[in-house]
Amino acid sequence: MKRTFPIAGTYVINGIALLCLLALTIFAAYVKLGPFNTVIPLLIALAKGALIALFFMHLRYSKPLMWVFASAGVFWLGILLVLALGDYLTRGWR
Amino acid sequence: MLAPTATLGSARDSRVGDGALAVANLSAGAKPLGSFQRVAETRTGVACAPTDPPNDMSSATTTAPSHLEHQFDDAQQQRDAATTGMWLFLATEVLFFGGMFLGYTAYRIYYPRAFAEASRHTLIAFGGTNTAVLVISSTVMAFAVRAARENRQRIVATLLWITASLGMVFLVIKGCEYAKEISEHLLPGRSFHIEASDPRHAEMFFYLYWLMTGIHALHVTIGVVLITIFAFRAWITDAFRNHDTPVDLLGLYWHFVDIVWVFLFPLIYLVNRHG
Numbered sequence: 001m002k003r004t005f006p007i008a009g010t011y012v013i014n015g016i017a018l019l020c021l022l023a024l025t026i027f028a029a030y031v032k033l034g035p036f037n038t039v040i041p042l043l044i045a046l047a048k049g050a051l052i053a054l055f056f057m058h059l060r061y062s063k064p065l066m067w068v069f070a071s072a073g074v075f076w077l078g079i080l081l082v083l084a085l086g087d088y089l090t091r092g093w094r
Numbered sequence: 095m096l097a098p099t100a101t102l103g104s105a106r107d108s109r110v111g112d113g114a115l116a117v118a119n120l121s122a123g124a125k126p127l128g129s130f131q132r133v134a135e136t137r138t139g140v141a142c143a144p145t146d147p148p149n150d151m152s153s154a155t156t157t158a159p160s161h162l163e164h165q166f167d168d169a170q171q172q173r174d175a176a177t178t179g180m181w182l183f184l185a186t187e188v189l190f191f192g193g194m195f196l197g198y199t200a201y202r203i204y205y206p207r208a209f210a211e212a213s214r215h216t217l218i219a220f221g222g223t224n225t226a227v228l229v230i231s232s233t234v235m236a237f238a239v240r241a242a243r244e245n246r247q248r249i250v251a252t253l254l255w256i257t258a259s260l261g262m263v264f265l266v267i268k269g270c271e272y273a274k275e276i277s278e279h280l281l282p283g284r285s286f287h288i289e290a291s292d293p294r295h296a297e298m299f300f301y302l303y304w305l306m307t308g309i310h311a312l313h314v315t316i317g318v319v320l321i322t323i324f325a326f327r328a329w330i331t332d333a334f335r336n337h338d339t340p341v342d343l344l345g346l347y348w349h350f351v352d353i354v355w356v357f358l359f360p361l362i363y364l365v366n367r368h369g
Contacts, residue, residue: 005243011320015233022225022359026218029364037368048356054348056236063174066181073185077192080197088200 004061014055021048096191151331161337173339180343191354194309198302198361201295215280215288215296220271221363224264225355231260232352234320247328249290250341254300254325257348261318268311275300293365303362310358313351319340320344 027043040045054060059070159169166172174290202209238253279287282301324344327333333340 003298005206005240008237008240011233011236011240014236015229018229020224022222022229022280025360025364027160029367032368036288041364045357047097049353052232052349052353056232056352057346062177065174065178068256069178069181069185073181073188077188080192081196084196085199085203087205091271 005058006055006061010055018048018051021051039070099364100158120234124153134359137327159336160176166300168198176339176343177346180190180346185344187350187354191306191309193304194302196356201298201302202365204362205292205295205298207292208292209299210366211290211292212296212299212303213362214367215278216363217271217274218363218367220267221359224271225359227260227267228262228352228355231264232349233258234260235348239338242328242334242341245335245338249330250334251325251329254321254328254341258318258321258325261285261314261321262349264314265311268314275330307356310351310354313354317348317351321348 025041028044029037031037034039053070059066078091159172159193162169166175177368196300212316234253235257238257240252241249241253247266266275278298282297286300287293288300321344324334324341328341
């Protein structure tokens with residue numbers, strides 16, 4: 001049977017993982033990494049957001065319909081960012 | 095006007111009939127059906143085998159769900175509709191915050207140096223602590239939602255109080271941070287002052303900082319108020335007995351507020367800490 005709810009340990013591990021990622025992102029910010037100083041914090045933030053959505057918000061255990069609605073939010077955010085930045089980032093192109 | 099009423103009446107009757115049938119099935123030791131399946135899971139803990147014979151008739155009969163609105167076939171359908179609605183609301187929230195994130199991104203791409211300099215003036219000790227506080231509060235909230243599904247009302251109330259307290263801790267720390275920033279002239283406006291090569295766009299960073307953290311703090315405040323109300327309701331009333339959906343949705347909201355902060359934190363505090 002498909003589990004509809006995680007076991008208690010999942011929450012504890014998820015919380016600890018989030019705190020570790022927080023420590024990692026702060027540590028990485030103080031190391032000189034060039035362009036990765038911008039990329040790494042964003043990737044860590046995406047990972048943390050995914051962990052929260054999948055386990056705390058139970059998306060991992062939810063029906064496909066919830067996935068559709070959750071993805072829709074991210075998808076429309078993508079449209080907002082890509083189209084708008086498509087303008088701002090290409091204004092220098094002549 | 096007579097016909098619809100009659101239809102409604104018969105629909106209600108048939109639902110009660112279904113419920114009685116399911117309860118009868120439960121008492122006969124049959125595999126629980128439909129909406130009662132979830133309740134059977136809840137009763138014996140998490141994700142038990144569905145073939146577990148029911149042995150507690152009182153909890154089975156109290157599940158004839160009095161909170162079921164007439165437009166839904168069963169409790170599971172009502173629950174799915176409510177959860178879907180919450181995710182839809184959160185999608186609109188993503189776009190609400192998304193506009194501000196877009197503004198931030200565009201300005202940061204145009205004025206990377208000003209943003210890097212301005213970000214060094216933010217108080218990372220406050221921001222880092224607050225990130226940890228919100229993560230811990232989210233973890234506690236997850237356990238509150240779990241306790242609600244297991245019908246342990248006192249534990250739900252206690253965990254919700256802890257969650258709300260951590261939310262208050264977040265707001266107090268944020269308030270101290272705001273006060274310190276005001277005293278350091280980092281509030282955009284007439285008194286704004288910053289030692290930077292491009293003070294005008296460093297001020298834009300702080301304008302976005304106050305806007306985004308302010309609206310986030312508003313969300314935290316709303317969350318704390320709601321969680322406190324829910325905690326009292328769980329403690330005093332039977333509002334969430336066999337009806338944990340509201341707690342579930344409150345949890346979704348609180349976790350979403352946490353996610354927003356997870357993205358705000360690196361964009362505000364970590365732009366340029368090295369070098």
